[in-house]
Amino acid sequence: MSTGASRNRSMAGLVWGGKGIVQEEGGVFVLYLSVFFLLLAFFILLTSLSTFENRKFDAVLQGVQDAFGVTLTEGPATQAALARADERLGAVGRRLVAVMPDAVIDKGGKGGTLAVTMPVASLFAVATADGGGTVVTVLPGREGVWHQMADAVRPDEELGLEIELEFLVGDGGNPGASLPVFEAGAMARTLAAAGVVPRAMTVGVEKGTADTARFLFRARLPHPAPLAPRGEEPPRR
CATH class of the missing domain: 3.30.1330 (60s Ribosomal Protein L30; Chain: A;)
Incomplete structure (x- = not known):
């Protein structure tokens, strides 16, 4: 088996605009991790900038307790x-x-x-x-x-x-x-x-x-x- 054929089978083929785009295995996983960490950083930033208003928090809390009979x-x-x-x-x-x-x-x-x-x-x-x-x-x-x-x-x-x-x-x-x-x-x-x-x-x-x-x-x-x-x-x- 030739080296070129083996390399072609070890690559994932994607098609865009009628042209073949070849991406090596593992590239999709790297892209997924990149998006995950970007989202994680975004939510950490939102949490750090948010503040609690005690009256609104207590109102939501009491509503949940009344509806489901649980204590939070x-x-x-x-x-x-x-x-x-x-x-x-x-x-x-x-x-x-x-x-x-x-x-x-x-x-x-x-x-x-x-x-x-x-x-x-x-x-x-x-x-x-x-x-x-x-x-x-x-x-x-x-x-x-x-x-x-x-x-x-x-x-x-x-x-x-x-x-x-x-x-x-x-x-x-x-x-x-x-x-x-x-x-x-x-x-x-x-x-x-x-x-x-x-x-x-x-x-x-x-x-x-x-x-x-x-x-x-x-x-x-x-x-x-x-x-x-x-x-x-x-x-x-």
Whole structure:
């Protein structure tokens, strides 16, 4: 085989304007890399020249979170609200453990949340009424805990922070059991008497282990302030 024929087979032939243009193998790859690095340099330049506007960033962030139910990187306002929520919920958790040593705290690795699980025997006293019915009352001596929960879920208008409180009693695999319903009702009355606002509180019965109750706290992060038209100041809280 001649050297010329071998060289022709090792070259890629391109046609332009009716003329044959011969390009050696590897030339296309070099061209691709050149374009890639030019584009990379262009985007690096754009990034270095760009600036973030916190209000617009927070507005887009909140829109994504509302649409998809996910939490992304927080802006300054959200970080401040989370810090306040963690401060409040940390105090509640420490108070609960001090009063009820058998309570188990779980923050779930996420800011602005708190879960506390405990036996219902640490919360309620069950007695039989004269007429044969069941009477459930919350154990005395815990008033300080309930008042601290009320303080924790009180809205913070300055930061736009709200914390939701949920109390759930396990049904032990028996959805028709009446005792968990009585216990949930007794806790609802106790929390309301301590000052927990109704819109911040939910009580109920869940499918789960019998004789077990849970307090769940979740922070609702503030929505960013609406964007003001150009030349106008954004509305103040």
